Structure formats: structure tokens, C-alpha cells
Amino acid sequence: MPELPEVETVCRGLREKLTGRRIARVVQRRADLRKPLPKHFRARLKDRQVRRIDRRAKYILLHLDSNLVLMLHLGMSGRLLIHDNPKQVLETHDHVAFYTDDRQLIVFRDPRRFGLVDLASASDLDKHPLLRDIGPEPLDPAFTPTVLSSRLKGRKTSIKAALLDQRVVAGLGNIYVCEALYRARISPRRQVATVAGRRAERLVPAIRQVLADAIDAGGSSLRDYVQTDGELGYFQHHFAVYDREGAKCPNCACETGIKRINQGGRSTFYCSMHQR
DNA sequence: CTACCATCCTGGTTGC
């Protein structure tokens, strides 16, 4: 569910409210998320101070004192909600609750439990198994067409499948891959090896722009996603293709309109006239 | 090595 723009929006909400705060108490209501919560989870977090909050791909990284990093991943249906009232009643799928020294309550809610909560050590975070193989951050200036091409090299799959692979580029999911390919006018069915020259040159700025636009809109709210204050994102109103089967292509007068196909078990939306 | 598929889990929507 939440892809880079949604995770970035959540990160910003957390950063604003939590930087410098201490974790006074942790309540753990369910430990069986995508992987079990680490041992001594509550005790290791107690009284830790939040020094800095980063994002890497779709992971939220809260850097604490004592060389500790709290890693959060929202999976498909995860939310992080900040309440000003620490007496806020927890609901069915509120699995972990963090109470701060200034009486805020941060709730990790995740009905499908594909999300993840883990602890890592800051000094070798890059070597953490969940982060080790992740590709470049698309909004980093170091993400250039040359870098993308080298990451794609040798892959025998469609460009759609390749861009969903976090090892190629970090943070894209089904929505933003569809939207980026639309903006780059590249067919999602195209084999990676044939994405070269001008197409490859268009892809990097297309990815960057769609992510930046979505972040500006506070992300996309379809079913589950909300910002930390409960507000919806509104980038879903700007989708050109995603979830728009049968609609007119915003860029051409073709009769076919937006098509929906299946690639690797996921829906892909595109315009076969506009995207080649 | 890469690529593909099923799977984890719940809830909302669709179609009969």
C-alpha cells in the first residue's frame, strides 16, 4: 500500500512531532507482524530519545540514542497515527503503542499485518538484511539514467516488473510504477533490454516528478492510507492511469482509453497508444 | 544467478 510518497509523508508527520521526545512507555498488543517483534522490545525502547527520523525506500527509521534504530514498515495496510490525547482508546488492529514523555500517543495500526516493526543498531544499518540490497533513492540526485541503466542491465523481464523490484530503485510500488511509465510514455510490457536511449532518459525524470508531485499532495489515499494526523492524501485525484480502466487517456484522443492488464499477478494500467 | 508464483492476513467490494 503505502509507497514512497506515503511513507515520506508519514515520516514528515513523525519528525515534526517526535524529534527530541523520549519514549516513556510501549504497549505491545500483538507481536506477530510480518516478523515477530524483537526480544525485549519494550525494555529496549523505554526512555530512549528520538534523535532523528529518516526514510529509506519504504522503511521509516527512527534514530534513537544508545545506537538504536526503530524500523517501521507499513506493508499493505499499515498506519501510524499520532494522538495528542494519550488516553485515546486502542482499536482492534492497533498492535503497538508508543507513549512519549510529552503525553503523545503513536499507534501502529495494521489490519493485514504485512507491516513490520524491528530494532537495528545504527552503526551498521546499511548492512541490515532488510536494507542491504535496496537500490538507489529515486529523489537522490545520484539517481541518474546511467545509474538506472546499470541497475536494469541483464534483466529479462518487463520494465513494469523491474521497477517494482526494490533492488533496482527504492520505494516504488504498483501505483507509482504505473504513473511513472505513463509520464515517460513507456509501455509497461516492454522488455527491460529495449528501454534504452530516449526512453531511458525520460524514465528518471518521470519517476522523480511523479513522486515529488505525490509528496506535495500528501500521498494517495485509496483504502487504508492516512497521514499521521488522520488527514487523507489527495494525489489519487491526479492519477492518469492507475485504477482508471476504461477512462480516457489524458494525453491522447485514442478510442481505446486506459487498459488494465495483469503482470506477475498485479494489475497494470496504461494507455497502449500513448505508451510505447 | 534470475524469474515467477504462492503465500502471509483482513476487510471492502462485487456479483449472484
Added chain:
DNA sequence: TGCAACCAGGATGGTA
């Protein structure tokens, strides 16, 4: 209204 089937923004481990 009831109920079953299907679908969903992700990641991964096993298999081919």
C-alpha cells in the same frame, strides 16, 4: 440481505 468470490498500495521464500 446473505454469502461467496475476488481484489487490494508489499515482500519474500521456495521452486523452476
